Amino acid sequence: MNYFIINNELRSTCDFNPYFFKNYKSVYEVVRVEKGVPLFIEDHIERFYNSGKLAGININISENRILVKIKALIESNRLITGLIKFIYQDAGDKNGMFSAWITPFYFPSKEQYNKGVELSVMHAERDNPSAKYANLSVRQKADEMIKKKNVFEVVLINNKNVITEGSRSNIFLLKKDLDLLFTPHENLVLKGVTRKKIFELAVKHGIDIFESEYYLNELPVFDTVFLTGTSPKVLPVRKIDDFEFDTENYILRFLQQEYDNLIAFYINNFRW
Numbered sequence: 427m428n429y430f431i432i433n434n435e436l437r438s439t440c441d442f443n444p445y446f447f448k449n450y451k452s453v454y455e456v457v458r459v460e461k462g463v464p465l466f467i468e469d470h471i472e473r474f475y476n477s478g479k480l481a482g483i484n485i486n487i488s489e490n491r492i493l494v495k496i497k498a499l500i501e502s503n504r505l506i507t508g509l510i511k512f513i514y515q516d517a518g519d520k521n522g523m524f525s526a527w528i529t530p531f532y533f534p535s536k537e538q539y540n541k542g543v544e545l546s547v548m549h550a551e552r553d554n555p556s557a558k559y560a561n562l563s564v565r566q567k568a569d570e571m572i573k574k575k576n577v578f579e580v581v582l583i584n585n586k587n588v589i590t591e592g593s594r595s596n597i598f599l600l601k602k603d604l605d606l607l608f609t610p611h612e613n614l615v616l617k618g619v620t621r622k623k624i625f626e627l628a629v630k631h632g633i634d635i636f637e638s639e640y641y642l643n644e645l646p647v648f649d650t651v652f653l654t655g656t657s658p659k660v661l662p663v664r665k666i667d668d669f670e671f672d673t674e675n676y677i678l679r680f681l682q683q684e685y686d687n688l689i690a691f692y693i694n695n696f697r698w
Contacts, residue, residue: 427503430527431495436502442527453477453485453558454513456529457496458656459505463696464496465656465689469619473558474514480557483516487524497698499526509657534578534658539682542664542673543578543653545592546571547642551584555591555616568593579653581666587642590614595655596621599640599648600675607677608648611637620654620685627684633677650675652682660685 429436455470455477464470471489478485492512499510505528512526534543548571550564568580572593579592590610591597596618599608607628609621628635645651651663651671660682662673 427505427528429499429502430525431499432525433523436498439527450515450517450523451481451483452513452515453481453483454511455558456656457510457512459500459508459510460689461693462500462506463693464500464510465692466619466623467493467496469622473617473619474512477557478514480554483514483522485514486521487514492524493698495524495526499528503528531657534661538578539661540673542662542671544665545579545581545653545663546575546577546667547583548580548593549583549585551582551590552616555614556612558616565593578661579658583642584614586639588614588639589642589645591616592653592655595653595658595661598624598652598654600650600652600677601647602649602672602675605633605677607633607635608640609635609637610640614639618655620656620659623685623688624654624660624681627681627688631680631684633681645669650678652678659689 428439430439430442431437453474455474457464457467457470459465471492475485496510496512499505509529509531510526511529512524515523515525517523548568550567552564571580572578579595581592581597582590584590588610589597591614596615597610600606625635645666646669649672651666653661653663662678663671664673665671
């Protein structure tokens with residue numbers, strides 16, 4: 427893309443230097459754009475502020491100013507579909523620094539939504555899972571394992587062998603013939619925006635949700651697993667290492683369709 431934002435400047439991407447953003451303590455968000463609309467932007471901004479609070483960073487920029495900058499970024503780049511990353515850095519002064527840019531992305535294929543994806547288990551955990559801030563050691567380790575094992579994502583397991591989340595996603599589990607959703611407790615995970623929407627859809631349609639600790643050796647108890655996230659949306663899991671799962675569970679497919687409907691409704695009703 428042609429432009430990125432740094433504070434109040436719209437600058438050419440020729441000036442973009444990613445290493446500059448590694449120098450300061452920071453929190454960030456990644457927003458999916460469809461048809462030029464930043465999906466669920468209000469939820470992302472709310473979590474952005476919450477991450478700052480948890481990380482001890484005073485985000486000195488209003489929600490309205492963030493929206494103005496995101497709008498300028500989308501329009502100047504004529505962005506129709508993609509991902510925007512915005513970040514606030516504690517630069518050691520009162521104002522800090524806000525930046526936003528179009529980030530590379532990979533959205534699952536139609537075949538992956540239909541047949542599911544393969545995952546692998548990785549023993550790692552985030553220090554403060556409720557805050558979305560850069561944790562390069564976990565991210566780099568996850569990226570290396572994903573490449574080495576040729577899988578779509580890794581499932582993080584903590585030192586108690588408890589399932590927590592994906593490196594870029596949340597995880598849900600289902601049992602055959604039960605209208606129930608199981609998912610790791612919110613204290614164990616980054617509470618994703620898509621995860622939040624799935625909770626809302628489940629409540630709307632009378633599907634109960636159980637948040638708890640689920641151990642790695644309990645995986646065979648579940649028949650279906652799916653991921654949620656900004657990029658994957660609602661994505662079936664075919665296999666986690668040696669464990670295989672059903673990708674045609676009716677609740678999974680129902681929530682997948684309802685989430686797409688929710689996106690369409692949001693786009694049709696969005697106004698800056």
